[in-house]
Amino acid sequence: MRLSEKAVSASDSRAAAWARTPLIAVLAGVALAELTLNRLAGQIIRLDPFQVRGFWRRAFSDSRLFSYELVAVLSAMMLGSALARIAAFGDHYRIGARVSFSLVGIVVVIFSALGAVAELPPDLFFHLHMSFAFLALLITFSILAAPTQGRMRLGAIILFLPVALHFAARLTRRMSPVPELTSTPLELEAIAQATLAAAAVVSVPCFASRRHGVRLGLGLAAAFVGATAVLVRLDWETAARVAAYGFGIALPMAPWALVIYLLALGGFVFTVTTLLSSTGAERLRGWGLLLFGIAGLDQQAAFQITLAALGLLAVAESVVRSGTPAMSRETFENILRRGAAAVGAPQVILSGSSGYETVRLHSPPTAGLPVQLSLSRHGGLISGVDVVVGEALPRDPPFTIERRDGGRLGPRADGPAIETGDATFDHAFATRDRRGLNAALLDDATRARMGALCTGWLGVWPQRGVHYRSRSVTGGDDALPLLIELLRDLATRAAQQ
Numbered sequence: 001m002r003l004s005e006k007a008v009s010a011s012d013s014r015a016a017a018w019a020r021t022p023l024i025a026v027l028a029g030v031a032l033a034e035l036t037l038n039r040l041a042g043q044i045i046r047l048d049p050f051q052v053r054g055f056w057r058r059a060f061s062d063s064r065l066f067s068y069e070l071v072a073v074l075s076a077m078m079l080g081s082a083l084a085r086i087a088a089f090g091d092h093y094r095i096g097a098r099v100s101f102s103l104v105g106i107v108v109v110i111f112s113a114l115g116a117v118a119e120l121p122p123d124l125f126f127h128l129h130m131s132f133a134f135l136a137l138l139i140t141f142s143i144l145a146a147p148t149q150g151r152m153r154l155g156a157i158i159l160f161l162p163v164a165l166h167f168a169a170r171l172t173r174r175m176s177p178v179p180e181l182t183s184t185p186l187e188l189e190a191i192a193q194a195t196l197a198a199a200a201v202v203s204v205p206c207f208a209s210r211r212h213g214v215r216l217g218l219g220l221a222a223a224f225v226g227a228t229a230v231l232v233r234l235d236w237e238t239a240a241r242v243a244a245y246g247f248g249i250a251l252p253m254a255p256w257a258l259v260i261y262l263l264a265l266g267g268f269v270f271t272v273t274t275l276l277s278s279t280g281a282e283r284l285r286g287w288g289l290l291l292f293g294i295a296g297l298d299q300q301a302a303f304q305i306t307l308a309a310l311g312l313l314a315v316a317e318s319v320v321r322s323g324t325p326a327m328s329r330e331t332f333e334n335i336l337r338r339g340a341a342a343v344g345a346p347q348v349i350l351s352g353s354s355g356y357e358t359v360r361l362h363s364p365p366t367a368g369l370p371v372q373l374s375l376s377r378h379g380g381l382i383s384g385v386d387v388v389v390g391e392a393l394p395r396d397p398p399f400t401i402e403r404r405d406g407g408r409l410g411p412r413a414d415g416p417a418i419e420t421g422d423a424t425f426d427h428a429f430a431t432r433d434r435r436g437l438n439a440a441l442l443d444d445a446t447r448a449r450m451g452a453l454c455t456g457w458l459g460v461w462p463q464r465g466v467h468y469r470s471r472s473v474t475g476g477d478d479a480l481p482l483l484i485e486l487l488r489d490l491a492t493r494a495a496q497q
Contacts, residue, residue: 024287024314027074031294031307034067035246039296043245044238072116072303079306080109082313088408092320097142104138107131108309115302125302126174132305133167136160139312146320155206156315159292163308166297207285207315208270213277220273221266229262248298268293279355280381281318288314321381329354332377335473335480342481343371352377369465369491371484382473385456387484389491390465397459397467398434399441399494401450409457409469422447429454440493446486453483458490466491 042064083105090098111128114120120128143156208217232239232251240251252258272293275286292311295304333350336359340348345361352358356377363371369390376384396411404427415434419426425447441460442450450458456470466487473479 022284022287023078024284024291024310027071027078027307027310028287028290028294030067030071030074031291034071035294037064037067039246040242044241068301068303069116071307072112072301075303075306075310076109076112076116079105079112079310079313082310083109086313092146093142094145097138097145100138101135101142104131104135105309108135108306112302112306120302126170128302128305129167129170129299132309133163135309136163136312139316143316143319146316148319151206152319156319158206159312159315162297207275207289209274209278209282211278212282213274216277217270217273221270224269225262225266228265232258246296247293248296248300281321284314284321285318288312288318332357332382334477336375338477339373339375339480339484342484343373345373369488369495371488373484383471385468385470385473387468387487388465389467389484389487390495391461392459392465392467393461397461399432399460399462400458401429401431401454402457403455404428404430406456406470409471410459410467413459420447425451440496441490446490449482449486453479453486458487460490460494462494464494466494 037060041060083102086093087098087102090101093101108128108131111120111124111131114124115128137160140156140160144153146152228239231242236251243249243251249261252261268289272286272290275282275289278286288311290311291307291314295308295311299305299308336348336350340361343361344363346364348359348361350357350359358374358376360372360374362373370388372386372388374384374386375382396413398413398415400410400413402409402412412430413432413434415432418431418433420431420442422444425442428451431442453474454468454470455472455474456468459467461467468483468487473483
């Protein structure tokens with residue numbers, strides 16, 4: 001049997017490229033446009049309010065408003081969907097983190113959505129900041145609890161410190177009877193900015209990729225640092241306005257402090273460049289750090305807080321995902337060959353670029369029970385497995401088994417929950433049976449095979465077929481043939497009921 005690549009036209013290639021473009025990259029592009037048009041150009045370029053509104057002035061004003069509204073709405077929707085996905089399918093997180101993310105994050109989503117259509121009152125804006133600070137703390141705890149490298153944990157702590165100090169300054173200012181006469185908020189704000197600079201410097205060894213984009217990162221970092229140094233030297237006032245309006249940072253006067261801030265800028269650019277030059281979890285971490293940097297420290301708009309929350313979530317997601325190494329193309333093709341041999345398919349047709357492939361194959365008409373297999377990969381990891389043996393009906397199956405830590409991948413049978421008497425199996429799987437198939441399908445040997453091979457959801461229609469869904473394949477190179485053999489065995493036994 002042979003593997004072949006699907007031929008696609010130029011339009012299909014462009015459509016596939018758009019389909020593979022992550023939504024977080026689209027949000028980062030829109031946020032960069034908003035940063036350029038509103039917080040930089042809109043604050044630096046002084047327009048005469050009595051001047052006649054010509055075409056270019058109207059275009060500039062309308063573009064500013066459009067980018068502001070678009071990033072506000074898109075960021076709120078993405079944060080809500082990200083929290084919902086973690087709550088429903090966040091298998092890599094502990095159950096406490098999934099619940100707490102939803103409870104705290106929903107407040108950020110609601111206030112951010114309100115801030116997208118109207119200016120929030122000061123009290124609600126303070127509550128939005130407080131909710132974001134708690135959400136950032138929970139995200140930091142989830143990174144610390146993840147099985148990851150020590151440098152990732154250190155980077156997460158240093159990244160959280162400026163957020164905590166900035167919120168402490170706001171809280172102190174709010175609780176002070178006369179904030180103008182209290183120096184504590186200003187001191188905390190200065191410490192928060194210094195900590196942010198330290199976080200950008202330390203992020204190089206903590207977060208940066210050591211395998212991809214190092215030369216490009218050094219080049220871009222040198223270009224940004226050089227251009228910024230020239231701007232500070234020639235026009236300090238403009239540089240200070242860019243730092244204040246764009247990123248909420250007060251540019252220091254002392255030369256040694258300016259050097260630290262320039263090093264922080266270079267470290268941030270280098271880190272983001274190396275991560276975006278990578279694939280999989282490291283690229284996701286790069287998008288997250290980019291959003292966190294675009295949001296700035298002194299968030300004056302609700303969407304800036306939403307961007308920072310999304311950035312921290314992306315960093316946490318990349319950390320909890322990074323424990324599984326990416327699968328090489330050769331390994332993936334080897335799994336496909338073995339699966340195709342088990343199904344009896346004469347040919348496997350792959351579509352998509354390396355690391356983002358999709359394959360569909362089926363058994364020949366003369367092979368008895370028909371088998372349809374769909375396998376997909378995202379970021380070098382298997383992200384979807386769908387196998388149908390026989391016929392899968394549109395109605396809910398009367399018998400379902402799902403791995404408790406596998407997420408909700410299919411409908412549950414409306415029958416009662418079944419205990420098999422096998423404590424290990426019942427702890428790993430939730431079984432529901434409406435037709436009394438439990439005794440015929442779940443003998444001792446079958447339960448052992450399912451425990452070793454099944455990582456998702458299984459539905460059985462008596463005398464019709466079996467449907468299996470999962471996000472992974474476990475058990476080595478022979479896992480897919482053994483899984484197909486198990487599903488065929490279950491379908492054969494279900495056909496006799």
